[in-house]
Amino acid sequence: MSQPHDRYVRIFDTTLRDGEQSPGATLTSAEKLDVAKALSRLGVDIIEAGFPAASPDDLAAVQSIAAGVGTEPVLGRPSAEPPIICALARASEGDLDKAWEAVRLAVRPRLHTFLATSPIHREHKLRMSREEVLRRAERMVAYARQLTPDVEFSPEDAGRTEPEFLYQVLEAVIAAGATTLNIPDTVGYTLPHEFGALIEGIMQHVRGIEGVTVSVHCHDDLGLATANTLAGLRAGARQAEVTINGIGERAGNTALEEVVMALHVRRASFGLETGIDTTGLVRTSKLVSSRTGLVVQPNKAIVGANAFAHESGIHQDGMLKHEQTYEIMRPETVGAGRTQLVLGKHSGRHAFAARLRELGFPLEGEPLESAFSRFKLLAEKKKSVTDADLTALAATEGDAGAAAFVLEDLHVSCGTGGLPTASVRLRGPDGTVHVRASVGTGPVDAVFKAIDEVVAAPSELVEYSVTAVTEGIDALGESSVRVRARQGDPRLSPQHLATRPALFHGHGADTDIIVASTKAYLGALNRLLASLAPAEAQPDVGSEARA
Ligand code: KIV
Ligand code: ZN
Numbered sequence: 001m002s003q004p005h006d007r008y009v010r011i012f013d014t015t016l017r018d019g020e021q022s023p024g025a026t027l028t029s030a031e032k033l034d035v036a037k038a039l040s041r042l043g044v045d046i047i048e049a050g051f052p053a054a055s056p057d058d059l060a061a062v063q064s065i066a067a068g069v070g071t072e073p074v075l076g077r078p079s080a081e082p083p084i085i086c087a088l089a090r091a092s093e094g095d096l097d098k099a100w101e102a103v104r105l106a107v108r109p110r111l112h113t114f115l116a117t118s119p120i121h122r123e124h125k126l127r128m129s130r131e132e133v134l135r136r137a138e139r140m141v142a143y144a145r146q147l148t149p150d151v152e153f154s155p156e157d158a159g160r161t162e163p164e165f166l167y168q169v170l171e172a173v174i175a176a177g178a179t180t181l182n183i184p185d186t187v188g189y190t191l192p193h194e195f196g197a198l199i200e201g202i203m204q205h206v207r208g209i210e211g212v213t214v215s216v217h218c219h220d221d222l223g224l225a226t227a228n229t230l231a232g233l234r235a236g237a238r239q240a241e242v243t244i245n246g247i248g249e250r251a252g253n254t255a256l257e258e259v260v261m262a263l264h265v266r267r268a269s270f271g272l273e274t275g276i277d278t279t280g281l282v283r284t285s286k287l288v289s290s291r292t293g294l295v296v297q298p299n300k301a302i303v304g305a306n307a308f309a310h311e312s313g314i315h316q317d318g319m320l321k322h323e324q325t326y327e328i329m330r331p332e333t334v335g336a337g338r339t340q341l342v343l344g345k346h347s348g349r350h351a352f353a354a355r356l357r358e359l360g361f362p363l364e365g366e367p368l369e370s371a372f373s374r375f376k377l378l379a380e381k382k383k384s385v386t387d388a389d390l391t392a393l394a395a396t397e398g399d400a401g402a403a404a405f406v407l408e409d410l411h412v413s414c415g416t417g418g419l420p421t422a423s424v425r426l427r428g429p430d431g432t433v434h435v436r437a438s439v440g441t442g443p444v445d446a447v448f449k450a451i452d453e454v455v456a457a458p459s460e461l462v463e464y465s466v467t468a469v470t471e472g473i474d475a476l477g478e479s480s481v482r483v484r485a486r487q488g489d490p491r492l493s494p495q496h497l498a499t500r501p502a503l504f505h506g507h508g509a510d511t512d513i514i515v516a517s518t519k520a521y522l523g524a525l526n527r528l529l530a531s532l533a534p535a536e537a538q539p540d541v542g543s544e545a546r547a
Helices: 029-042 056-068 093-103 119-126 130-147 163-176 192-205 225-234 256-265 278-292 313-321 349-358 365-381 387-396 443-455 494-499 513-530
Strands: 010-013 046-050 084-090 109-116 151-156 180-185 213-218 239-242 406-413 421-427 433-439 459-468 477-485 503-510
Touching (some): 010 256, 029 056, 046 056, 046 093, 093 109, 119 130, 130 151, 130 163, 180 225, 192 213, 239 256, 433 443, 477 513
Parallel strands (some): 010 046, 010 239, 213 239
Antiparallel strands (some): 477 503
C-alpha cells in the first residue's frame, strides 16, 4: 500500500456502520452497496462497511461491498487506489472471525477492533480490571494481525480514559501489530482544547506512535464533533472518522462534508489535504438521505438546502455586488448548483429587480416600485416567493396602473349554510370611497355583483378562470377574466365600438383566490371604462384587441 505524504488526512467513512446505528436508519444490502459505491466515487480512503457479528444480514452486506467495491475501477474516483474496506469487530475471536469472513475478498481489507478503556465502561459494562483490558486488547490485535496486515484498534470512550492508562494500552497494541490507532470521543463529552491536548499527549508519550496512523472519531452530543476532529488533526492525527450528513448514534458523528470543507476552505491555516472530490458532496448527501430516510436539516452546513441561500436584503445586495461578501465557498465547489437569492419578506428592491430581469421582466421606475410593494405584501403571506410567483406578479404589473377603481377592502363569507355574501370597499377615480355588499351563487359571484353595483360598467362577463401557479398549500392563485362591452349601452356609441376593442382582459394573482379573482375582474372593468373616453385621448392600456 502506498503511503500518503504527512499532510494527507485519510477520510474513514463510517456511514454504513456508525451511521447506520442512527435510530430509524436501516439499509438493505443493495442500498448499502449503492452508498459504498458513491463513497468510493467521492474519494473516501476507507469505507467501514459494517459490523458483521451483528447479524447474518450485516455480514452479507459487508461481503457484497468487499466484493463489489474496489474490485474494478470506479468511474470518477479521484484516487487510482481502490478504497480500503473495513469491518468492525468487538475484541473477541468470534467477532474478528466474522469480520474477516466478510472483508477478506476486498482488494484492500481492514479489520477494526475495539475495547472500552474508560473507568466507567471497565467497571460497569465490561467488569474488567485495567490489566484485563490491556491484555485483551493486546491479544485481540495480535489475533487480527494474523488475519491481515491492516489492523485498526479503538480504545472505546478514550475521551474519558485516564491518559496514562490510554498510553499504556496504545503502546501495547502497537507492539501487537496495530497499524491505525483510533481515538474515539464515544460520548461526545470532550471540548476541542481537551481533545486536541489528548491527541498531542498521545503523539508525545506513546512509544512507537510515529510508525502508525493516529485517527480521530468524535460524536456530536455537545455539537462539537467537527471542532474536536479538527483539533485532533491539528495535533497530529491523520485519519478522520466521519459520516455523510453527520448521521450516527444519538446526536451523530462528525460530518464528512464539514471536516473536508473546513480543511479545504481554511487550507492556509491547516496545511492539510484530503483526497475527496468536494464537488460530489451534495450528491452523496442526497443519496444517503434518501436511502436512510434521515432528512437533512435545511440549515445544515455545506449540504443543507439553505447552505447557499440568502434572504436578507442586505445580504442579497452584497452578494449581487461581490459573492465573497457573504459566501466563503462557491456552491459549485460542493456540487450545490448555484447560489440562490431567496426572495422573501427580507429581500430588497435590488435583488427583486435583478431576479425579475433574469426572468425577462426588466421593470424600472414606477412599475418596479408598484411590483415591489405587491411583492412585499405577498412575501408577508408566503414564506418564500418562487420564480413562478414572480412571473405572475410581473406579468400582472400594469393592471393596477390602468385602474380607475382601486380595491381597498374585501370581505367574503361563505360555507355550507347561508348565502355567500361579499362586501367590497372601492376607491373611485375621483377619490370617492364606495362600500357595497351583495349575495351571490358563490363567493366570487357575490364579489363581482358588489363590484358591479359600484362600477356600473357596461359589461358582460365572458370568461373567468383560476389556476394555481405555484405548488403547496400557500400556492399563489392566478385569475384571468374577460368582459365584453355590453351592446346597446348608450355609453358605447357605434363609432366607438368600431374603433375600440370590445373584449377586455384582466389578470390577478394572490395567495387568496377570491382576492386574485377580484383584482382580475376589476382590472378588466377598469380597462373597459378607460375605453369609454374619446379614442384620441386614450393611452394604450394593453387590452386584448377583438374587432
Ligand atoms: O464511538 C465509538 O467509540 C465507536 C467505536 C466502535 C470506534 O464507534
Ligand atoms: Zn462511534
